[in-house]
Amino acid sequence: MKFVQNPTLHLGLLKALIVAILVLASVMPPTVLANESEKATFDSTTTLQTILTSSHRSVANRDRDKYRHPAQTLKFFGLRPNMTVVELWPGGGWYTEILAPFLAAKGQLIVTNFAPSTSKPALAFQEKLAAHPEVFGKVKVAQINPPNELTLAPDNSVDMVVTFRNIHNWVKAGYAEQVYAAAYKALKPGGILGVEEHRGKPDISLQESIKTGYMSEDGVIAAVQKAGFKLVGKSEINANPKDTKDYPGGVWTLPPTLSQGEKDRQRFLAIGESDRMTIRFVKPN
Numbered sequence: 338m339k340f341v342q343n344p345t346l347h348l349g350l351l352k353a354l355i356v357a358i359l360v361l362a363s364v365m366p367p368t369v370l371a372n373e374s375e376k377a378t379f380d381s382t383t384t385l386q387t388i389l390t391s392s393h394r395s396v397a398n399r400d401r402d403k404y405r406h407p408a409q410t411l412k413f414f415g416l417r418p419n420m421t422v423v424e425l426w427p428g429g430g431w432y433t434e435i436l437a438p439f440l441a442a443k444g445q446l447i448v449t450n451f452a453p454s455t456s457k458p459a460l461a462f463q464e465k466l467a468a469h470p471e472v473f474g475k476v477k478v479a480q481i482n483p484p485n486e487l488t489l490a491p492d493n494s495v496d497m498v499v500t501f502r503n504i505h506n507w508v509k510a511g512y513a514e515q516v517y518a519a520a521y522k523a524l525k526p527g528g529i530l531g532v533e534e535h536r537g538k539p540d541i542s543l544q545e546s547i548k549t550g551y552m553s554e555d556g557v558i559a560a561v562q563k564a565g566f567k568l569v570g571k572s573e574i575n576a577n578p579k580d581t582k583d584y585p586g587g588v589w590t591l592p593p594t595l596s597q598g599e600k601d602r603q604r605f606l607a608i609g610e611s612d613r614m615t616i617r618f619v620k621p622n
Contacts (some may be wrong), residue, residue, distance in 0.1 A: 378471065379391075379438035379439075379441055379442070379471075379472075380442055381418070381442040381443060383418075383438055383439060383441075383442070385407070385408045385411065385412075385435070385439060386408065388434075388435050388438050388439055389402060389407065389408060389435065391438070393434065393438075393469065393471075393472050394434050394435075398431055398434065401431070401593065401610070403609075404575075404577075404592070404609050404610035405431075405575070405610065406574050406575055407432065407435050409574045410531075410533060410572075410574055410575065410615060411435070411436075411439075411499075411531075413531075413570070413572045413574060413615060413617065414497065414499060414529060414531035414617055415497070415529055415531075415617070416436075416439070416497065417444075417496075418439055418440060418442065418443045418444055419443040419444050420440065420444045420445075420496040420497050421444060421445040421447070421490070421494065421495050421496050421497075422436060422440060422444065422445070422446055422447070422495070422496065422497045422498070422499060423447045423448075423449070423479070423489045423490060423495050423497070423498045423499070423520070423523060424436055424446065424447070424448045424449070424499055424500075424501075425449055425489075425498060425499065425500040425503060425516065425520070426449060426500065426503040426506070427448045427449070427450070427462065428458070428462075429458070429461070429462065429465075430448075430462055430465055430466075431501075432499070432501055433446070433448055433466075433473070433476070434472065436499075437472055437473050437475070437476050438472055440475075441474075441475045445475070445477065446475070446476050446477070447476070447477045447478070447479050447489065447490055447495070448466075448476055448477070448478055448479070449478075449479050449480075449481045449489065450462055450463060450478050450479075450480060450481070451480070451481065451482065452480055452482065455482075463478070466478070483507075483510070483512045483515060483516065484511070484512035484515040487512075487515055487516065487518075487519040488519065488523075489519050489520065489522075489523040490523040491523070492522050492523065493522075493523075493524070493525050493526065494523065494525065495523045495524050495525060495528055496524075496525060496528050496529070497524075497528060497529045497530075497531060498520040498523065498524060498528070498529070498530050498531070499530075499531040499532075500530075500531070500532055500533070500534075501533045502533060502534055502535060502613070503534075504532070504534045504552055504557060505534065505535060505546060505547070505550045505551070505552055505588075508543070508546060508547060508552070509547045513560060514560070514563075514564065517560065517561055517563075517564035517566070518564055520564075521564050521565050521566065521620055524620040525620070526620055526621065526622040527619060527620065527621075527622050528619070528620045529617060529618070529619055529620075530561065530566055530617070530618040530619070530620070531615075531616075531617055531618075532557065532561065532614070532615070532616045532617075532618065533575060533613050533614070533615050533616075534552050534557060534613060534614050535550050535551045535552060535588045535611045535612070535613055536551065536552065536554050536576075536611070536612050536613055536614040537549065537551030537552055537553055537554075537582060538551070538582055539553065539554075539555070541553050543556075548587060549582070549584075549587035549588060550587045550588035550589060550611075551582055551587070551588055551611070552614075554614045554616075557614065557616070558616065561616075561618055562618075565620065565621070566618035566619065566620060566621075567618060567619050567620075567621050568616070568617075568618055569617050569618060569619045570616070570617040571614070571615070571616050571617075572615040572616075572617075573615070574615050575612075575613035575614075575615045576612055576613070577608070577609055577610065577611060577612040577613070578612070579607075579608045579609060580608055580609075580611050580612035581608075582611075582612065584597075584605075585597065588611050590605055591605050591608055591609070591610055591611055592605065592606060592609060592610050593610070
């Protein structure tokens with residue numbers, strides 16, 4: 338028996354296949370499609386600007402660049418691709434996504450984390466590192482349990498230590514001095530401590546800082562200097578004159594937390610993220 342091909346039938350099947358593909362693409366998450374088509378790759382030629390626009394960063398994280406000024410901040414601190422850098426309390430890894438690929442080829446990034454078994458955020462951060470070896474494969478983790486377990490790296494082995502918006506939490510927990518001391522021990526003579534922190538009004542009390550998340554700039558400088566560091570520079574890169582620092586929910590009223598929900602949401606979005614001090618210290622030779 339001879340089979341005769343039906344061109345009309347073939348055309349109908351082709352149209353049905355095209356429609357099915359388009360429907361599938363429309364319902365698949367964009368991140369899945371992006372991951373299937375390409376993965377971020379980094380090498381010794383990778384620049385900060387390349388990293389900031391890379392597909393490994395979510396749209397939400399990239400949208401915060403206008404508030405956080407990562408390239409300018411890291412350049413002010415003096416970051417170079419051949420450095421060994423410790424990032425303290427990386428949180429969800431916003432800055433880790435930038436530091437890890439920048440240092441991967443010639444340097445080393447060390448991040449602190451609590452034992453993943455002790456908290457969901459610690460576990461989530463560890464899983465994030467493990468899930469993306471193309472970005473975080475060379476990152477080392479220093480497991481800490483402050484105030485007693487705070488070894489960041491061997492003594493005098495690190496070029497730079499950085500912290501972004503963590504000091505108010507250390508002060509509240511009562512171990513800020515121990516963190517500064519641990520950073521001092523890990524840094525080489527001449528090594529840099531880079532600090533970014535929510536900046537309160539000049540006369541803010543310690544109790545108000547703990548309540549609101551805003552810190553006294555002079556108070557932070559004095560505490561870090563007490564640990565042995567020398568102040569070498571301040572920058573207004575992360576200043577925000579719109580921030581009135583008098584909100585019912587403290588600094589968490591502003592983006593990205595927006596703790597008041599829909600109440601005055603547009604007003605707080607218009608203000609943007611907090612006014613922050615950006616300070617560079619050095620461990621004296």
